[in-house]
Amino acid sequence: MRRVLLLFGLFLAACSGPSLVVVGEGVPPAPAIPELEVLIIDNAGDPVPDATVNFGDLDRADTDDRGRAASEWPRRGLTISAAAPGFHDGAVDVVELPETRVVELALEPIVLNGVVRTSDGHGLPGALVSLGERTAVTDHSGAFSIERATPGTVAALKTAYHDAAAEWDGAAPRIDLALEPRMIRSIRASGPVVGDPERWSELLELAETTEVNAIVVDTKDESGRVFYDTAVTTAHEIGAVSVQYEPSEVLADLRERDIYSITRIVTFQDRYLGAAYPEHSVWDAGTNQSWTTGGGQIFMDSTDPGSWEYPLALAEEACSLGYDEIQFDYVRFPTDGPVDRAVYDGPSDQAGRVTTISSFLTEARSRLNPMGCAVAADVFAVVFSASGDQGLGQRVEELADSVDVISPMIYPSHYSTGWFGFECPNANPGAVVASALDDGMPRVTGPAIVRPWIQDFTFGCGDPYGATQVREQIDAAEQRELGWILWNAGSYFTETALDPAE
Template sequence: MHKRIMISRWIVWSLSLLCLQPVASATADTLAVTVVDAATHAPIAGATLVSGDLAWISGRDGGIALPDTTPGAPMAVSVRAPGYARVQASIGAGAHETVAMTRLRPKAIYLSVYGIASRTLLDAALALPARTAINAVVIDVKGDRGMTPYRSHAREGIGAQAYVPANAPRVKNLPALVKSLHDRGLYLIARIVVFKDDPLARAHPEWAVRDAEGNVWRDREQLRWIDPTISAAWAHNLDVAEEAARMGFDEIQFDYLRFPDTPGLEFHETNTAEHRVGAITGFLSAARERLLRYNVYLSVDIFGYVCWNLNDTAIGQRLETLGEQVDYIAPMLYPSGFTWGLPGYDPPTQYPGEIVSRSLAQAMRRTGLPGVRFRPWLQAFRDYAFDRRNFGAAEIRAQIEAADAAGTDGWMLWNPRNRYEPTTLPR
């Protein structure tokens, strides 16, 4: 399995190098496209242009040479680049055309399955853009307890839906809601909880994580997990991701894309760092391939300490392996989550801005990636680990200012109750 993944990644890397060379002008059998910033007209390197099941990457000059497979007929394309809104365009035959992209920095709130299905919580969320800087929403497409806010054929087809409560929250027509949110100018991120999936593990116990005695393991919430080393189990989450892409979400965000942070568990493959990292990057590689035709942005949530730990934190998340797989890395930089603190910042809840600033600087230094490749999760909930302080305007804004200073692609606010006070948010 891992050999195939490594070969696939080598091919993508090699093609990227080829595409980064200067692109020639259009010829009789090619179309020349240049991708530029709409405001500055500067070329955008590394933009991904997709047509059907094929993709090209723009070079340093923003140029791409496409084969003219249908002379005289326009070619429908989709273009994405980190830090920009996706562009749908029609490329004319034989002409040298320009695709202009508009910068976009999502400033998001989170809505759970319950939040998106609640008229009260949804209306409160939709009132925020007029009063604050909020311009994006992260929506649970598959949440922490395996529930989906819509009728998922993927969940039904694999038997997982049978283990979801009959009264689980449901949006009557999620694709229509997605369209209405887009009509409001919102950027929409589909959050998919991957390996923490109690209904799927109940439907397929052969895929479940086991304890040392061989029994199906449950976490502190008594929820079962899927074994990340069983690639046959990946396909279902990719089916859910494809459902979200077809509904029109701008970005697919994978959460709980990791091994359980509990020692002594048993997996299908030996529990080594190599196997753990291989499973996580393998899943993301498969996701890129499956979702190519939709040209959605991909992101992955990671523990805050992953920015600091040089190993895989024993959960398969090694920072340096993620940048080539996704558009955005989303570290969860909640000060309350830094249980062991950071040197000089103890307790971390007293230094929310510094926790965000230092963690992002560390992540950028280690990966060599610019700030625009990161979009952090920020804390908008009461502390649970140190002094129980409420995270109000001062704490939230300190985190936001730190993210802005690092040049990130915006930020996301996490509140499990889905309640956001406008006075705590920037305008």
């Protein structure tokens, strides 16, 4: 009976149709499931790695270094969404599998906007703003934008200012910061003094034991001498190098003591450069040769761009060496000589002069601020009290938008009888400094810090200068919340005029 049933079963199986198994052939593969790849890009078309991609509610994957993630195609439409730190979420509907099997999704970056200002409300250019690893530099108005912003600490810093920071929760559309200027109390060291170990040690000790927290070191002086073995070839070609010190050692001394470092570069007065390149100097229409001051010094023609590159090259090198601040002295037109015979390549009327000097300083700041250095300009004190540029090309209003620091040279001995109502201005040092600053400060309409040079030497009418006279000037500056720099040609300073270190 079993045999009958088995035969009947075999008969039915044979009659039911072709067998799924054919002797001599393999099992056919299952149909491949297509794969959908998603490319996540930013608004510039660059790939976004580490974005999280959701393939509807079916799958989730992170993008690789190429901004790509993949998943099986579900054979029906779906919504693909993506999220990445620093970006707004994005999504795209995919109705059918594209021929390329690749879908692009561009994410819009989260942008944090803001402004960095000075403590008195001026927009501060050249400040470095950071948020995590993202950075930006403020523009001429102090504004900044940081793309791909994520919540965290927003910090702003700029040389010559104290740092500032604020927390950003990711929701506020903007954040503003204000920076307070550092109170710089400085002395100045000439090149030969810096190169004299005993004298240099004395100045360092003065800074360590008193309120002094900065030193101005001469890179290039009034004669045109450069005081170290510079890599700027022009200095060697014209014979201007007079090695007195090694900058790396000087800067190491200053950093070790947390002393703010400033270097002084005499800009357009230069007998070495003028002798080597008279075509770039101010020309004398009377003598048909380089024009000279009453003291026989050659001035370079500041309206000739050819005269700019040498001092700017020295400035860039000084900044790269590690100085905090680059100070340009003699950044002006000459006034102490036969100016009626002076011939310039460019306009030399007041408008031309002011434009020339402010343009040079703006160029210097555009190069040096991104390198991390503040830019300062020494100016004649008379421009703080008198209208116009006084033939110098220096006007407070333009300078305030061209540099980080303005240093008027307010030496009471340089004022003649009658200034500020005094028979002998030099005998009234505190009042002279106060009056000059009060004249000029309202005209500082830009973000520049004012830090005056003041007198620590005896010259002219009145009593010899000592602790009382120097302190009066310091107090006049500090009562206006300003720092100061002491000038003495030999770098000898009145220690008893200085407060002890805190």
